[in-house]
Amino acid sequence: MKKIYVKIYFITETERRMGMNKLGLFLFMTILMMIWGFNVSAIKILVSSFPPITITAIRILVAGFFVFLMLGVIGKVRRPNRKEFQYIIYGGLFNITAHHFFLAHGLMETTGANGGLILGSGPVLTAILSAIIIKTMPSRMQIIGFIFGIIGVSFIVVIGNGGLSGFSFGDIYIFLSILSQAFSFILISKAAKTIDSRLLTGYMLVFGGIILAIIGLISEPLAFTNLLDAPSSLWILFLASAILATAIGQMGYNYAISKIGPAEAAIFLNLNTFFALVGSALFLGEQITVYHWVGLVFIIPGVLLGSGAIESLLRKRRTEKMKPIKEKNVANK
Known part of the structure; x- marks a missing residue:
């Protein structure tokens, strides 16, 4: 009896600790989505105050070097092989x-609210590209999600801007930004089979940042002289965006995927869109209209359905319900 009691206590205590760890991870993900959502406003301020390509390149490079610093401390840095280098x-x-080039230009010509909402369609675009490129055909639920996502984004960009006459090229740039990022997720999913996703992120940040810096030197030759005149408050915002949102944020999100799974982690991306709307109202003084909220109402279920998150959760719940039945049948035999 004592042995059985100790065993039951151990299992109960283990489950309790795992539940607390999961609760802490959910809280961390909520805070991370708030940082990412508010970062849309931060980037808009930065690209409006500095030469956009140059400041974006510096921000990405700072984030990349910070990632390598953290990975170096825990001994995760290594040289990639030839195939991994191609993925990088x-x-x-x-x-x-491409993602940050179009994002920087897009946020100069559209509102932070529109930018955040269009970026919120990323999981749906990723699901569509997965179906086209790697032949992962969508389910009925995902197709419904695609339709909801398209309606939501169209509602914001076209109706929310006063019809086609109010359509902004900035909105197109933001869409190209998230489209290029969604396509990269397909490449990253293949590369992550052999290389740590955190290390892959660091290499990509440094490589992409160098390419952006070269583009900045050509298109903005006097950019570095303008950077010296910036107030300290902008540099504080710059460091917060580079380190918190880009470096730590991306590594934290990858860690969450390894702990709770990609479908469960994708659910939190909906909060990113919500906080982007809140941030544009708080920090940019932009007016959030009823059209933005209606678009958000379509986008949230679109992402949940289109990314397959709901189906994954339903399958998981059915599996958990079947476990006691299977164990009972085995015991009876």
């Missing part, structure tokens, strides 16, 4: 260079 090049071009 292509991933860096799409995930870093």
Whole structure:
């Protein structure tokens, strides 16, 4: 009896600690999504105050070097092989260079609210590209999610801006930004089979940042002289964006995927869109209209359905319900 009691106590105590750890991780993810959402406003302020490409390149490089510093401390840095290096090049071009190039230009010509909402369609675009490129066909639930996502983004960009006459090229740039990032996720999923995703992120940040810096030197030759005149408050915002949002944020999100799974982690990306709206109202003084909220109502279920998060959770719940039945049948035999 004593042995059985000790065993039951051990299992109960283990489950209790795991639950507390999971609760702490959920709290961390919520805070991370708030940082990422508010970072949309931070980037808009930075690209409006500095030469956009140059400041974006410096921010990415600072984030990349910070990632390598953290990985070096825990002994996770190594040289990639030839195949991994190819993924770093292509991933860096799409995930870093193209994504941040279009994001910087887009936020100069559109509102932070629109930018945040269009970025919120990323998981749906990733699911669509997965179906096209790696032949992962969407389910009925995902197709419904795609439709909801398209309606939500269209509602914000077209109706929310006063019809087609109010359509902004900045909105197109933001869409190209998230499209290039969504495509890079396909490459990253293949590369992560042989290389630590955190190390892959560091290499891509440095490589993509160097390419952006070269583009900045060509398109903004006097940029570095303008940087010296910036007030200290902008540099504090710059460091917060580079270290908290880009470096630590990306590594933290990858850690969450390894602990709770990609589907469960994807659910939190909906909070990113919500906090981007809140941030644009708090920090940029932008007006959040009823059209933005209606678009958000469509985007949230679109992401949940289109990313497959709901289906994954339903399957997990059905599996957990079947466990006691299976164990009972085995015991009876």
